[in-house]
Amino acid sequence: QVQLVESVGGSVRAGGSLRLPCAASGTLSTINTMGWFRQSPGKQRELVARIRPGAGTEYGDPLKGRFITSRELGKNTLYLQADKVESADTGVYYCNAYVPVVVGGKVERYEEIWGKGTLVTVSS
Numbered sequence: 001q002v003q004l005v006e007s008v009g010g011s012v013r014a015g016g017s018l019r020l021p022c023a024a025s026g027t028l029s030t031i032n033t034m035g036w037f038r039q040s041p042g043k044q045r046e047l048v049a050r051i052r053p054g055a056g057t058e059y060g061d062p063l064k065g066r067f068i069t070s071r072e073l074g075k076n077t078l079y080l081q082a083d084k085v086e087s088a089d090t091g092v093y094y095c096n097a098y099v100p101v102v103v104g105g106k107v108e109r110y111e112e113i114w115g116k117g118t119l120v121t122v123s124s
Contacts, residue, residue: 005095005115006020006115012122020080020120021077033050034051035069067081078097
């Protein structure tokens with residue numbers, strides 16, 4: 001059983017930066033895609049960024065290059081680096097991953113899992 005745990009988000013001033021880790025714990029195997037989503041007040045959940053092995057990294061269009069995600073080598077830890085944050089970046093950020101379900105030593109399927117989310121507040 002794999003669990004995703006985001007760090008506490010906290011608050012940051014507009015124009016500042018923050019770095020959020022998401023650590024996968026529990027029974028680990030080779031995790032496929034990992035990424036970040038967010039949900040701002042009054043808006044639906046949207047893609048921030050995700051890394052898909054063999055397919056590169058995707059970024060949400062509204063972020064306009066201000067967000068960078070990376071995966072630490074040798075660890076199932078995903079990082080989100082956000083620069084020049086704006087008040088519109090306020091919201092709950094969720095870590096997301098597709099984890100292989102292994103049965104009989106073989107991958108049966110991939111299961112999508114989510115972290116509980118962490119609140120990021122950008123002050124003006």
